[in-house]
Amino acid sequence: MVIDLKRCDGCVGLGLPPQCTQSCINGHFSPKGQQWIEVFQDKLPGGGSYFLPTPCFQCENAPCVNVCPVGATYHTEDGVVLIDHHRCIGCRMCMAACPYQRRFFNWATPEVPPEAAFAEYSPEYPVPAVKGTVIKCMFCVHFLRDGRLPYCVLACPRKVLYMADLVEDIASNGREIVKLSSFLDNNNAYRYKEELGTQPRVWFLPGHGQEFGRKSGDPRPLYPPVWNWGGEGFDRSIGIWPWGEKPE
């Protein structure tokens, strides 16, 4: 995946939550609180800030795959890192290993809308989420197989996200198709925390002489995504005391 940072405005211009995150949540019925692709806001040296959409980086040397004691998290032949939620024992070792905090835990049986019940679980489309297991972005591999683009790429209004094919050396954001290798070279592509040696498969394109990010005084807020089926993500009725006091 290639993410063109200079075009991303966190959807503050639309006054909406980041549409990549929102579409991902709607498409995967991810439990409340889990943003498999999350838009962070980081500082620019001149005082402004920029937006950093962060899916799972699908690292080539993935620390999470190395540490799994039962082989529940694994590389597919295409290089995507998937989780078998029927094998995961919930030790959360992979969450410790991930240096990008891109893994989430299903702390209880997730609250999902009724339509999630029609989904057929597979590691490629882990819906509905399984209690007591780790979950994350899996690049919508069930779409990629059919030549379709992931939820986040399709939903992005500014066409920031490009899904690429390393073998065929092309990338597409749904509107244009580019040659991946020259696209990365010409735009000074970098990978997040490259020095860790995880070799992420997500490249970021930084600013390139034009206006980038936003000024420090920009009043427009970065909206959090919405879980339109409501609930608290998990049944939290357990409370903080055995006699059932509800947490605030």
Add this chain to the structure above:
Amino acid sequence: MIQRKPGYIERLESTALGPLNTTGRNYYLFILLLSAVLMWGVYAYFVQVYYGLVSTGMRDMVFWGLYIANFVFFLGIAMAGTVISAVLRVTRAGWRTPITRMAEIVTVSALMVGALMPIVDLGRPDRVWHIIAYGRFQSAIMWDVIVITTYLAGSLIYLYLPLIPDFALMRDRLSRGASTLKRTVYTLLAIGWRGTADQHHRLEKAISITSIAIIPMAALTHTVASFIFSWMLRPGWDSTIYGIYFIIGAIFSGIASILIVMAVFRKLFHLEEYITEKHFRYLSYLLLSMMLIYLYLIMTEYLTIGYKLEGEEKHLLELLFIGKNAPWFWLFFISGMLVPGFLILFPRLPLVPRIVVASVLVNFAMWLTRFTIVVPTLQVPLMPAAVGTYSATWVEWSITAAGFAGFMLIFAVAAKLVPIVSVWEIAEENKEHEPEMPETRTGFMERSSLR
């Protein structure tokens, strides 16, 4: 029957075996109390299994908490048996004999409780068998499973071997009036010990082999436990010092635990003759030296990362030194280093109480430091996000309390099943006290006279 005044051996036997025959009401009350705490913890665990880990304070940022801190803490306590018993045995330190048995029981019971903690922490305890069925050796968890089960097996063997002559003693002494079941069990466990020179020679050999083998086992256990953390790309954890840091921390808290246990049983079982002030003094010096080595390691660790102030590690140090974990971090230095160091070195106060207070403080501080190893690192955001939060819930505290109750319960039961001091070894150590040995006794006495 030869008529003679009660000598050293008789006194030793009656002191060591007395608690096995007579049991007071307070003992049952204590057992009841411990069982109640344990049962409450079991209830809390069922709540956790039913509702899921949402019932704990752990969340996606700080996804490990008290359970992992307890795991490291109990593993640390489990070092006691090895250091006191195996190391002192290998170095032929004669004064070890009255305390080896206790140290070995500490090891076994702490390992049993400690090994349960990661299983309690699992999101899917129903799938714990997957580790056997689908286990991968690339994972530090697999290493841990192997090394802890090996260490537990080794510790059980090491506890059992020096018990054989004492089982034989109990078979011979307790059989009158004792239940048939008890007699049968002790007879089986004594595996035909007669105390012949040949048996004695073989036992000594087996014990020395085990005591040498158990030392690397213990060192590996703590090193591999540290790999759970040091193999992760996280500030603070990502450190090469963690192996020895955990070993020294374990010896430190292990010695403190054995000092507490010694004091408790010395008082309850009237072992003042065998566990003397000398033992407390020697062990407190050992405790002090471990404290200084541990201080050295902490300084090396934090100076190294504090000098460079790499972004995330700077954030971690802020959280530890002045941030929200500062109370726990500095309390460790006060309660684990400053006050105990003062208590050990200040000779005005009565010896045993001040050493025991120092040991309790050290163990409390070592639990705190395990907490500050696990939690603050996870609070550091690795992405441009807010700092993580963690506050443990009643479920976690209940299970933690149950862990400690379970540890004490194993100990309390063991103290009623086997002599808490190694009778035959003490007798051997002090055999010059009893020069006129009767020749016609069987079992234990016969063995003693042969030596």
